[in-house]
Amino acid sequence: MNHLVAFDRLLTIMDELREKCPWDKKQTMESLRHLTIEETYELSDAILEGDLVEIRKELGDIMLHLVFYAKIGSEKEAFDISEVLHGICDKLVSRHPHIYGDVKVENEEEVKQNWEKLKLKEKGNKSVLGGVPKSLPALVKAMRIQEKARGIGFDWEEKSQVWAKVEEEMQEFKEQFDTEKSEAIDVKEAEAEFGDVLFSLVNYARFIDINPETALERTNKKFIKRFQYLESKAKDLGKELSDMTLVEMDVFWEEAKKA
Known part of the structure; x- marks a missing residue:
C-alpha cells in the first residue's frame, strides 16, 4: 500500500x-x-x-x-x-550540514559533535545540558548527560581512565561502611557515593559501547525468567517458596540458568 x-x-x-x-x-x-x-x-x-x-x-x-x-x-x-x-x-x-551543506566530517563522532553544537545554537540553551529532559529515568539521564558533555569535548580520553574512576568511586563508597557490621556510617553520604559509583559505571559502559539501560533491563528479564522457573518447580512439589530453604531454592535456580 x-x-x-x-x-x-x-x-x-x-x-x-x-x-x-x-x-x-x-x-x-x-x-x-x-x-x-x-x-x-x-x-x-x-x-x-x-x-x-x-x-x-x-x-x-x-x-x-x-x-x-x-x-x-x-x-x-x-x-x-x-x-x-x-x-x-x-x-x-x-543538523546534517555534511549531507545538505558543505561541511566535511571524518566519522560518526564528528557527526554527533556537530549535532550537539547545532542543537545548542538552535535552542539557545545557556547550558549544554539544558536539553536533557528533567523527567528522564536516572539511568538514561546519566547516559544523556555524559553524551552531551562528550559532544563539546568534555570527556575521558581512554577507557582505562574511566575504569580507574570506577574503582576509585567504589573504594569511596566502601569507606562509608563498617565492613564488619555492613551498616552505613552516614546514610546520606553513602547514598551520594553509591550514586557516584553508578554514574561512573554508566560512563564506562558508554566507553565500551554498552547501553546501561538495555543491559540492566536484560538482567531484569533474566532474573524474572529464572525466578518464575523457581516458582514453577516449587508448585510442582506442592510447596510455597516461603516454605523452602535457600539450599533447596538454589538447586532450582542453578537449573534455571541452564533452561
Whole structure:
C-alpha cells in the first residue's frame, strides 16, 4: 500500500474518532501523556525481545498517539500534522550540514559533535545540558548527560581512565561502611557515593559501547525468567517458596540458568 494512502487513512480515522467517539472526544494532551509513555515502554519491550510482529503493532500505537497530539494541536490552532512533519524535516536538514551543506566530517563522532553544537545554537540553551529532559529515568539521564558533555569535548580520553574512576568511586563508597557490621556510617553520604559509583559505571559502559539501560533491563528479564522457573518447580512439589530453604531454592535456580 502506498505510504501516503496509509497515512491519510490514519488521519481520516483520527478525525472521525475525535468527532464521534465519546472516549476520543474527551482526551487531552495531558490525559494521553501517561498512555504514550506506557506505549513507548511496550515498544521497548518488543525491541528487547526481538519480536518484529509486536514491534510493528507498537509502532502503530505510537503513531496513533502522535497523530492524536497533532489533531489536538490543530483544534487549538497551535499546529497541525503538516507543520509537525515539516518541522522535523527542516531540523534534519539543518543538523546534517555534511549531507545538505558543505561541511566535511571524518566519522560518526564528528557527526554527533556537530549535532550537539547545532542543537545548542538552535535552542539557545545557556547550558549544554539544558536539553536533557528533567523527567528522564536516572539511568538514561546519566547516559544523556555524559553524551552531551562528550559532544563539546568534555570527556575521558581512554577507557582505562574511566575504569580507574570506577574503582576509585567504589573504594569511596566502601569507606562509608563498617565492613564488619555492613551498616552505613552516614546514610546520606553513602547514598551520594553509591550514586557516584553508578554514574561512573554508566560512563564506562558508554566507553565500551554498552547501553546501561538495555543491559540492566536484560538482567531484569533474566532474573524474572529464572525466578518464575523457581516458582514453577516449587508448585510442582506442592510447596510455597516461603516454605523452602535457600539450599533447596538454589538447586532450582542453578537449573534455571541452564533452561
